[in-house]
Amino acid sequence: MSGCSVRHYTLQISTQGKGTTEITNEVAQCLRDSGVHEGLVTVFVRHTSASLVIMENADQSARHDLHEFFDRLVPENTPWYQHTCEGPDDMPSHIRMALTRTSETIPVTGARLQLGTWQGIYLFEHRRASHWRDVFITVMGVS
Amino acid sequence: MSGCSVRHYTLQISTQGKGTTEITNEVAQCLRDSGVHEGLVTVFVRHTSASLVIMENADQSARHDLHEFFDRLVPENTPWYQHTCEGPDDMPSHIRMALTRTSETIPVTGARLQLGTWQGIYLFEHRRASHWRDVFITVMGVS
Amino acid sequence: MSGCSVRHYTLQISTQGKGTTEITNEVAQCLRDSGVHEGLVTVFVRHTSASLVIMENADQSARHDLHEFFDRLVPENTPWYQHTCEGPDDMPSHIRMALTRTSETIPVTGARLQLGTWQGIYLFEHRRASHWRDVFITVMGVS
Numbered sequence: 001m002s003g004c005s006v007r008h009y010t011l012q013i014s015t016q017g018k019g020t021t022e023i024t025n026e027v028a029q030c031l032r033d034s035g036v037h038e039g040l041v042t043v044f045v046r047h048t049s050a051s052l053v054i055m056e057n058a059d060q061s062a063r064h065d066l067h068e069f070f071d072r073l074v075p076e077n078t079p080w081y082q083h084t085c086e087g088p089d090d091m092p093s094h095i096r097m098a099l100t101r102t103s104e105t106i107p108v109t110g111a112r113l114q115l116g117t118w119q120g121i122y123l124f125e126h127r128r129a130s131h132w133r134d135v136f137i138t139v140m141g142v143s
Numbered sequence: 144m145s146g147c148s149v150r151h152y153t154l155q156i157s158t159q160g161k162g163t164t165e166i167t168n169e170v171a172q173c174l175r176d177s178g179v180h181e182g183l184v185t186v187f188v189r190h191t192s193a194s195l196v197i198m199e200n201a202d203q204s205a206r207h208d209l210h211e212f213f214d215r216l217v218p219e220n221t222p223w224y225q226h227t228c229e230g231p232d233d234m235p236s237h238i239r240m241a242l243t244r245t246s247e248t249i250p251v252t253g254a255r256l257q258l259g260t261w262q263g264i265y266l267f268e269h270r271r272a273s274h275w276r277d278v279f280i281t282v283m284g285v286s
Numbered sequence: 287m288s289g290c291s292v293r294h295y296t297l298q299i300s301t302q303g304k305g306t307t308e309i310t311n312e313v314a315q316c317l318r319d320s321g322v323h324e325g326l327v328t329v330f331v332r333h334t335s336a337s338l339v340i341m342e343n344a345d346q347s348a349r350h351d352l353h354e355f356f357d358r359l360v361p362e363n364t365p366w367y368q369h370t371c372e373g374p375d376d377m378p379s380h381i382r383m384a385l386t387r388t389s390e391t392i393p394v395t396g397a398r399l400q401l402g403t404w405q406g407i408y409l410f411e412h413r414r415a416s417h418w419r420d421v422f423i424t425v426m427g428v429s
Contacts (some may be wrong), residue, residue, distance in 0.1 A: 003147075004288070005284060006182050006284050008250060008257075009179070021378045038294070039424075039426065039428060042250060044248070044249060044250050044257065045259075046258065048197070055334060056334040061368040062334075062377065063367070063369055065366075065368055065369045065377050065380075065381070067383050069360070072358075073216075074212070079145040080211060081202040081208050082208055083205040083207070084203040085202070091205065091208045095209060095212050098243060099242055099383060100210060100385075101387070102247060103248045104389050105248055105391055107294060107422045107424040114330065116332030116333050116334070116420065117332075118334050119333070120349055136250045136257050138183060140283075140284070140426075151315070151393060151395045151400075158311065185391050185393060187392060187393050189400065189401065189405065190402050191348075192332045192406075193402050219357070221332060221353075224351050225350055226347040226348040234348065234374075237342055237352060238352060238355050241352060242386075244387070245387075248391055265327055279296060279393045281325075281326060281393040283325065
């Protein structure tokens, strides 16, 4: 039992159109800065056309196939979409976000993220254009 | 470093059959009541035929298309469903829940939910009939 | 307001190929051991080919249909998969993980998990072979 520390960080992540960008190192840097040894890191994407996924970090082909799967499951130019004011990638981006995650909570012990060996944290961009995306990091726990 | 506060609230949300109901204001009211300034709000749906999604809150057509997508991806009256004792919307409701979210964790700083500009918190009802749904809110942090 | 407690546990769960294994009792045992009365339990799967889902715990047919749905939505032997080095169930396992959950956060009050009546916590194995899977449990709150 001891005092509870809460620290917040905002990451601004540059994305290059549709696909996944690894942010594991950036999240780990927030944890180091916080001084928290035991607790939780919460990652929260502040957008509805980008999302999170914890994904295999070794072989790029896994992420290639993940992108391809979502392009096929939620295609652009579907005739029944009504929400197309920002272009053919507008509505698919919201659906792909809803099918993945907005927040993830990762345990911390011994001042380290307890990710598995092959797990990386990825920001998943669903729009065609490049964007700056805000990812909010909260580290909560004890020193 | 300071004392840790945990406050719980149960929201009872009325749903009118399949679709999304915004609960952002209700969640924000719990946060105000808690007095927590820095921490996390966790939203948890206590059902397996309703779920959560953080979705674009500006243009209703986005939510219309989201509903339509799930109606097409997980249709009723699929011949291989075995779990149909409560009707044709029974099994699809569990699958749609599994594809979206049961819990979401939203950061709080300066006593405010750190949602993005276009993000709203929605309860996603998957059954045809009206229901009262229990949504459990936990606010944890420091004052 | 009082001191904050953080306790961690690692569950090693045996899976028997594709399908869901209930871990609700194991998670509840961690909570009891922690002595936390008010707070949150976070469940985190340390793998990219297994995931979590909170699912109906009464009628096994619901889980049967859930498995069948994912077998059809993300089939093996899809010709465009590149990531097949570990076999035909390799890439589908990552996609099914991405469509479900890696972490879940469950509220605790009165020293009890606040799951709904029909909610169970399940580890979702996506590989054909039996595995031992690490599930990391964090209990955070006040006594």
